[in-house]
Amino acid sequence: MASSPITSLVVESDLHRANQILCSLSESQDPVFHCVHVRSLADAERVFEERAIDLIVSRVFLPGFEDGSALAAYRSRMPGALLIALIEDEEKGAMLDATQQLSDECLFYRDLDKPSLMEAIRLAWERRDLLDELKLRQTNQTSGKATYKALLNCMDEALFLVSRPEGELLFTNDVAETWYPNSKDSILKELFEYGVLDSESIELEIATTNPIIPNAELRSVALDWRGQDCCMITLRNISKRKRAEEAYKTSQRRLELALKTSNIGMWSWDLRSNQLQFSERWKKQLGFGSHEFSNTLAAFREALHPEDRDHVVGELRRALKGEIKELEFEYRMIHRDGSYRHILSRAEVFPDSQGRLSALLGTHIDVTERVAKAEQAQADENRSATRLIEERISKRLRSVAGRLEKSASWIRSHFRSDSEISNSIQEMERLSRRMACLNEVLASGLPERGNPEEPLDLGFWLEIRLEELSCLLPSKVVVEIDASEIVELADYRQGVLDLAISEALSSIGEKVSPEFKSRLLIRVFEEEAEDGVNRYPNVEFVYAGEELDSECARCLSDLSGVLVSTYSNNGLSILKLRFGGDRAKQASTQSLEASPERIESRKVLLAEDEGVLRMAIQAMLESLDFEVVIARNGAEALDKFFQHRDELSAALVDRYMPEIDGLGVLKSIRSSSPDLPVVMMSGDDRAWVSEDGEEIEEGSSRFLCKPFGTSALRATLSAMLCLDDSRV
DSSP: OOSSOEEEEEEOSOHHHHHHHHHHHHTOOSSOEEEEEESSHHHHHHHHHHSOOSEEEEESOBTTBTTSTHHHHHHHHOTTSEEEEEEOTTOOHHHHHHHHHHSSEEEEGGGOSHHHHHHHHHHHHHHHHHHHHHHHHHHOHHHHHHHHHHHHHHOSSEEEEEETTTOOEEEEOHHHHHHOSSOHHHHHHHHHTTTTTTOSEEEEEEEOSOTTOSEEEEEEEEEEETTEEEEEEEEEEOHHHHHHHHHHHHHHHHHHHHHHHTTEEEEEEETTTTEEEEOHHHHHHTTOOTTSSOSSHHHHHHHBOHHHHHHHHHHHHHHHTTSOSEEEEEEEEEOTTSOEEEEEEEEEEEEOTTSOEEEEEEEEEEOHHHHHHHHHHHHHHHHHHHHHHHHHHHHHHHHHHHHHHHHHHHHHHSOOSSHHHHHHHHHHHHHHHHHHHHHHHHHHOSSOOSOTTSOEEHHHHHHHHHHHHGGGSOTTEEEEEEOOSOOEEOSOOHHHHHHHHHHHHHHHHHHSOSSSOEEEEEEEEEEEOTTSSOEEEEEEEEESSOOOOHHHHHHHHTSTTEEEEEEEETTEEEEEEEESOOHHHHHHHOSSOOOTTTOOOOEEEEEOOOHHHHHHHHHHHHHTTOEEEEESSHHHHHHHHHHSTTTEEEEEEESSOSSSOHHHHHHHHHHHOTTSOEEEEESSTTTTBOTTSOBSSSTTEEEEESSOOHHHHHHHHHHHHTOOGGGO
16 A cells, blocks of 8 residues: 555545545544545546546445446546445445446445445555556566565465466465465366356355355456466455354344344434334334334324323433433323323434434333233222221220220219219210211221312311311320421322321320320421432321330331331320322331331342343333343443442343453452342353353353343343242
C-alpha cells in the first residue's frame, strides 16, 4: 500500500453512510488518507479536473446512473485510481458480476465498517501491485524476480498461477505450499470445477475438502503472463467468519424460539426513518394477524385504553427527548374481541455511533392473567381477614353476653335499693350498647360504604364514630382526640376502618383497668413513608395499660392496607395503625416477628450486556414473580451485587461481558457469598468450562445455553433455590 498520503474521493449520496466512510479513512494513521466527499457523478467530474485521485470509494447506483454505469465513467476518467464499489445487500447475479469486473474490490453495505473497508483497500492494493509486478516481470524478468516472489509470499492467501486452457500449474506461493503440501493436484481439480479456466473473473465462497480451510473465498482473474494465457487463483481462509455467521444464525433461531415459547412480543422504532415495526407475536397477543394491524404510531395510540393513552405517549416523548434511556410501563390495549388486555412493556433507547438517538427496541408481554390472579388474591385476602375479625368479634360478643348474664344474676340475688344496684344496672346498659355496637360493626363487613373516590376526613370521621364506639371501652376511660391537622384518606373501604377502629378499642379496653379513671389519647396525623416520597394517614392510641399481645396485633395487621405497630414510651402503651401502605413494605417494618414461611427473598441479579436478551430474560424472571436488579457489564454487576448482597436469592451472569467477564464476576461473588446460587449464561454451549479446564457447573453454580425459554429458567431456579416448581 502507498506510504505517502493517499488522495481519496468518496462518492456517496447518503450522508450517514458517507460520514461512516470518511470517519474510517480519517482515523487511519498508516496509511494517511486525504479525503474529498461528493454526492453525485457530476461533482466527481469537477474534482477530476482539479486533481489526481488515488482512491475512489463510491456506491454503484448514483442518482441518474441506476444501471451502475458510474463505475465505467470512473475507469475512463481516472484509470490509475483504485476503485472500491459499495453495493446494496440484495443485489445478485449479473449486476454483481459487472460490479466485480469494473471495480478493484466491492463491499456490501451490511459489511461496511472500518476493519472491512481497510481490509478491502489493502487487498485491492496488493492485487494491483501484484499485477504491476507481473507486467514488470514481462519486460524485466531478472530485476523483478526477487521482488515478485517476496510479494507473493507475503500474502495471507494461497495463490496458484495456472495456464489456460491446459490447466498446467506454473507457480504457487508459500501459503499454498503450507496448506497443500502434497495435494495441489487435487485442490486444482476442485477449483477447475468452478470454471476458473473458462471465465475472465470469478469471486465466490466455496467449501473445500481440506480440514485446514474448510471454507474459503475463491477469486480468479485472467491475465497475460510471459506471453501465456493464464489465470491467477487465490484462496482466502474464511472459516472463522463462517463459524461466526453460523453461531449468529443459531443464536437468532434460539432467541426467536425463546421469545415464542415465552409469549414475548417485540417492537422497534427506527427514529432515522420513523419506521415502527410490531412483531407477529406482538400482534397475535391482541388477536390480529401479521397484516391486520398497521405498523404506525396512530394505530398503536388508537388501541390504547383512553385512561392510559396520555401516560404512555408522555413516556415515549421523554425517551425521544433523551430524558430517559429505559422505559417500563404497564397499560391496557384493546383486543380484537373487544376486551382490554393488560400489557407490560419495556424498551431501551439505542444511540448510533455519533451518540444520537437512532432506535427504540422493546418487549411486549400480556400480563392479563397475572393481574386477574392478583385481584383474586386480594379478594381472597379480604375474605380471610373478614372471617378472622368475625370470629374474634363473635368471641367478644359471647364474653359480653356472659358478663350480662352474670350481672343479671347478681342483681336477682342481691336486690337492694342502694347505689350498688344502680351502678350494676348502668353497667348492664353499657354492655348492652357495646353488644349492639359490635353487632353493627360485624354486620357491616368489608363491602364499600360511601364513595371511595371522595377522600375521607379521617379526624372528623373518628369524632363521629367514637360517639357510637366509645361503649367498647370501660366507663371510666376518658377519650380525647387530637385531630389538629386535616388528614385525608383516599381509596378507602369504610368497612375496613370500622373493623380496625372497633378491634383496636376492644383490645385496648381489655388492657386498661376498669376500676380506675384513665385517659385514652387518639392522635390523627400523616407520616412520611420509608421511601421519602409517599405520606400515609396514621391513627395512634396512647393509654396507660399493658401492650397489645401478638394475637391482637396480628389480627389487625391481617386487614388489607393496615400496618400495625405496638410499643411503650414513658410508661404508656402505644398502638399505631397506618392506612393505605404497601403490604410488602409493611411486612418488613412492622414490629411483630414474622414467621419464616411468610418472608422469602425474590430478588435476583441479572448481568447481561446484550440489550435484547437482557430485556427478554428480565421479562421471563418477572413473569416468575422475581424482582430483578439489572447490570450491563461485569463491573456494574459487582457494584450491584455488593449493594444488594443480603437481599439476593440468586444471580444470572453472562459468560462474556465487557470490563470484567463472567468468570471474574463469579469468583468475586464466591469469595463473598459462597452459597449464593449463580446461573452462568452463554450462547456458546462449550462455555461451561473455564479457560483452565475447571467446570463452571458445580456446587451452587449452573449453566444455561442462551437463548433459553421460561420453562428451562423455571426448572433451573427451582432446583437451585430448592423451591416447589409451582412457586417459581
